[in-house]
Amino acid sequence: MNIQIPRGTQDILPGEVEIWQHIEKTAKEVCERFNYQEIRTPIFESTELFLRGVGDTTDIVQKEMYTFNDRGQRSLTLRPEGTAGVVRSFVGNKMFGLPSQPVKLFYTGPMFRYERPQAGRMRQFVQFGVEALGSADPAIDAEVLSLVMSIYKQLGVKNLKLVINSLGDNESRNAHREALINHFKADIQDFCSDCQERLEKNPLRILDCKKDADHPLMQSAPSILQYLTDESRAYFEKVTYYLDQIGLDYVVDPTLVRGLDYYNHTAFELMSEGEGFGAITTLCGGGRYNGLVESLGGPSTAGIGFAFSIERLIMALKAQNEVPDLNQPLDCFIVTLGEKAKDKSVELLYTLRQNGLRADKDYLDRKMKAQFKAADRLNTKFTAILGDNELEQGFINIKNMETGSQEEVSLEEFCTYLSREIQGGREK
Template sequence: MSIDIPRGTQDILPGTVEKWQYIEQKAREICRAFRYQEIRTPMFEHTELFKRGVGDTTDVVQKEMYTFEDRGGRSITLRPEGTAAVVRSFVENKMFGNPTQPIKLFYTGPMFRYERPQAGRFRQFVQFGVEAIGSNDPSIDAEVLSLVMNFYQSLGLKKLKLVLNSLGDTESRMAHRDALINHFKPRINEFCSDCQNRLETNPLRILDCKKDRNHELMKTAPSILDYLNDYSKEYFEKVQQYLTDLHIPFEVDANLVRGLDYYNHTAFEVMSEAEGFGAITTLCGGGRYNGLSEQIGGPEAPGIGFALSIERLLAALEAESVELPIEQGIDCYVVTLGDKAKDKSVSLVNDLRLSGVAAEKDYQDKKVKAQFKAADRLSAKYVAVLGDDELEQNVINVKNMETGEQEEVSLSSFVSYVKEKLL
């Protein structure tokens, strides 16, 4: 009986993994420019962290988490998202005491959600995310948005749409909450059981319901923008002003909610408008989460961040027919003829590799012609041919595969010769 890969997961094979590496390198480069430092948190945490941080009423906590009991009887959950774990680390490691604030962090790694697998969505997926913790300044919101938009554009994506909303502060949200309850309550029996359960606990979640999104009451639901107090209005206007100053186009959508409970004030999504990308167009989501630090036992530490799926990003690149500039092939392939030459190739290839040259040789006793074919398949820039006769004379023939030019080089200068040619 064969064992297949679990549903909702994937193998990332050579030939494709190079795209992932390129994207991850681009992420690190832009984070360095914006002065965000990498953080790595565990792939599993105490379940209570996500219940408190993400929210008991969210689909993530209620339906999608991989939760199990360890041998000590503790409830453990594979991380479904990155923000709660980063804020937990911020609190636990007392980063709030660092004199340089805000603390600006990024992460990349696997997340786990039990969802129905579909194009670009997996049960194990990889996120790149950014968190800026310790500032209430709306300019940090604009900075985070600039980072993600510039990241996408640096990879060649053009058909992007940034959508914004404000969820307001606690006062604004409570006023909006009461309006939502009054709006939905008379006909709540027409909605799914989840929405009915959330009416009193968290009516904002109703607006994020996938089952009832086409219900007529959704279209006429009270807008949060009508319930923002003066502080929340001014904050949102500042964010928009900064984005305009940065020449970043955006749209305001009062129905944008986001699926996690910790969001307040700025909420946003980046969407792909590429033809054929699919019904679900969201590439990235994020927002401000003032209060999350306090929810998990830390001091007041307002924050903002985003997370994006690498799988969705790759799908968007494909939809826009963007070819990443992945360097293909190797630098040098050593072809041998004769047993002594074959033995010598072991140290020759090793010397090339240790000097930084990507090199390869034959390991299957192939004929010379087959070795040349192997070098061609690997797109070798140079092919070095060593026979027993050349070995006796301490020389090796090096061929430039692009120009066809060939030169005899002494074995003692072979490595430095190849390195110089590659410059």
């Protein structure tokens, strides 16, 4: 029986996994420079968390969640996004009471959404995300935006466009909501069934509809910026002031709507304008969610964050030919001739590895010529050749694969010699 990989998932194989590790390591290092700490939350959570945290009018909750009952008949869901779980942990572990505020966190891990698989959109995908909880200062909005831009720029992604908008406070949103209902209701029958259902529940989500994106009413829909309260407008102006101050380019797009219900005030997306990337240009999205902590049982706490798909980031790097060569050469490959030499190589290999060297040997009883070919395929720096005769005389031949030079070294000095040569090569 040939068992196939589930649709919408992928195997990340050696040769490809290195770029994933590089991205995760780079993002982690940038976050640490900004004083963000890692958090790890469960892959599955109570379904109620996402109903309350993500919003029951979202496509994620209505169509895309992987939900099941466990043996205790508790409804659980594979996490479709990371923010709700982080906020649940923030509340449950009373992190709002920590002396160091705001609490600044980052995470990475698999998320699950039942979507139609396509390039850069999988049913199991990996997100890297950041959440800053406990500050309503617009300066932290600018910090979060500069953080994500720093990650992408350090990884070498070019042709980036940062698009921002304000979704306003509750008063602004309520006024805008009524304006949207009045704008769409006369012709709502022309829109898809999802939009018809959203009209009363959450008309802002109509603006995010892909099916009806070209409808004339979409282009003439009232902008949230027309309904911002003085306080919301001042907040957004302060965010843009800070972005101007640090020299971060951005575009204000009043039609920008995030797909999750918990956003307010600052919302943003990071897009790729590079050629060959495809129709879906959004690389990253996020925004402020000041009421989310309270809705999940915590005290009134401001928050802001973002998340990006590592799959889509890799697509952008490949489209721009910016994937670095991350193949690490082997420090040493031991070639043996004879049964005693083969037995001795096990001990020598262990010693090299215990001293921090990347080393390997043949395990298929191949002839010497095939062993040398294996060493070449592994791009090894040094090949150590040991035969039964050399073993009896207490030495081993070490060949520098770059220069072709070869030297006899005593078995007692083998590891020390090789460590010194490798270290010297690294320092050049």
